[in-house]
Amino acid sequence: MRRLRLRCADCGEVTLPASEVSVSGTAEPGRVNCSFRCPVCGGACEQGCDVATGRLLLLGGARAKPAAAPAPPPLGLADLVLLRELLNRPDFVEIMGRA
Ligand SMILES: [Zn+2]
Secondary structure: OOEEEEEEOOOEEEEEEHHHEEEEEOOOOOEEEEEEEOOOOOOEEEEEEEHHHHHHHHHOOOEEEOOOOOOOOOOOHHHHHHHHHHHHOOOHHHHHHHO
């Protein structure tokens, strides 16, 4: 098992088995988060890194964690106007069924 070198905020550089690291996407394009439990202090650590580093971690055996679903944007006035128009249409249910 590959061992990865990561950084704990309290302990500095630590090494741990790749399988104990998870990599997840972030809302920010081009960045990923890797999270792990520090083998020294036991604290939950999270470290942002670029996609290339994240890919290296995954190749080294880290687990991919699905990113948290991004929150949908709030409905705006334009959405409400559109919805109002759609509701007026006799084929509204059919349109929504296709969406
Ligand atoms: Zn630590």
